Amino acid sequence: MPEMTTKDHDKDLTSLRERMRHSASHVMADAVLQMFPEAKLAIGPSTEDGFYYDFQVSHPFTPEDLETIEARMRNTIARGLPFLREEIDREEAHRMFSQQPFKLEIIDELPPGEAITIYRHGDFVDLCRGPHVDSTGQIGACKLLSIAGAYWRGDESRSMLQRIYGTAFESQEALEEHLKRLEEAQRRDHRKLGREMELFIFDPIAPASPFFLPKGAVIYNLLIEYVRGLYQRYGYQEVITPQVYSTELWKRSGHYDNYIENMFLVHIEEREYGVKPMNCPGHALMYASRMRSYRDLPIRYADFGRLHRYERSGVTHGLTRVRTFSQDDAHIFCTPDQVHQEVENFIEMLLESYRLFQFPDVRVALSLRPEKRVGDDAMWDRAEASLEEVLRAVGLPFDLKPGEGAFYGPKIDFFVPDALGREWQLGTVQLDFALPERFDLEYIAEDGSQQRPVMVHRAMLGAIERFMGILIEHYGGAFPVWIAPVQAVVIPIADRHLEYARLVEKRLKERGIRVEVDGRSERMNLKIRQAQLQKVPFMLVVGDKEAASETLAVRLRSGQDLGPRPLSEALALIQDAIDSRA
């Protein structure tokens, strides 16, 4: 027998948990049926770190119900009932699930000839492909977590079911560890940190619209400044465009037909205007403002313009889904031949920035032609192939998402998870064949003919707001020094050290370091504690010794005490940390 490797062990554990959780969902459905015999069962799979089951019941589940269900589940688990697999034929399946319309729907969609399997434990039976653990006794420690609504088949036009989420682990310790991780993640929640660190606020007077406080604005502007630096190297030109356009523009761009319910409209002097949800039509106008030669291409217009989108109530979320934001948006106008190189250059720039921020779990998706689309198949073939080639050329693993592309072209999206593992789209690069058509964009080719350029929409960080939200959670508020809103706090021990503290402040400010002096008549311990909570990278303590010797006692937010350092050395230390962007 070969020795079992860690990898095998992980795989076994994953498979055990999957079977256990799937089994737990059956046990939960059993408990729900005991309490509500008229409940209709939908589906109950295992998930990344738990399971759920969807039910249709007229009685809305309450938190108390959850406790009762959990108690019944524990009872079933304690009884150690075996899971029994059976194969049945279609007719029998119909009979068996005659009271379960959702199950009937699933049965009818199974390809003919495929075996129909059911799993039993005790008196409960469910249509199910399996696999399960051998007996309910093997389920381990489980806990129900929340109640949510979910559409049958994920279809908004069909009934809303009640979903119960839960999780199960092989041991009580593993379960508790998981719950602790969740709590830990909640401490990193950017909404909580944003308030505590005075980065931004929200006010119901402008729902889903952040107000960036001075410290938040520092980070916001530094991100933009960073992107500007990249643009300089990668050949982008920044432009500034209007905020509000007559709806004639949105009719021409197609937004009026496809996006109007997400737009803020204003009526002035009997004319209708739309606040821009995107920059692209404005850039198309600039492109079209003069004759273009193939020699001018590619043209790369970058725009940090503020966008407004009326996101449906219920979908907004802290900084990560807002109604007003700006993106590191740019549009590249190029010849079809240049598309590959442009997309590749963009991905290179994007990966450079993601490396800087040390995102460990970037997921890449290539979205292909949707059913409703513009352009002929040959064009889509070329466009999709071109994006796929680039991904292979740069060696990025990616998921294919058929049907998920924009109506105007295929796209590559970059997703990064928040503290709780929810994925958010940050970067995107989209090919667009529709807008150049609608705006009649042209360039004169080498042979003198008029040609249609391709438009590439692309954003690297995506919405700065969303990016900041992810960044806050990623670092738990302890930003790298170059981006920390306050890089150093000078902490005088007693009032008599204030004068020297001010001198230190002056020296740091001369270097452009973002420094504050905590000059309150408070104890040093309190000042250190508060600087720690604010995650300030450098705490510079000054007392009698330091004032006398022109030194600083340097403390890091890790808790490490570097002891007294000459002023010049401390300055160099901070400067290095900033310059390295680490």
Next chain:
RNA sequence: GCCAGCGUAGCUCAGUGGUAGAGCAGCGGUUUCGUAAACCGCGGGUCAAGGGUUCGAAUCCCCUCGCUGGCUCCA
């Protein structure tokens, strides 16, 4: 938009039909201190908004707004 939950002081929260509370923060004072919370005192509320039930509502009901967790959506 849909399902469910929540909304009490700046923040975190207690208060389930009978006079609105605590801690932190804030303000005033005392303390001048060596690496994560000194001490004493004082203010602070349209209990989200509106309507209803009741002798009486933070508490029960209706409606609106906002937030949270999901679902759908993310052009």
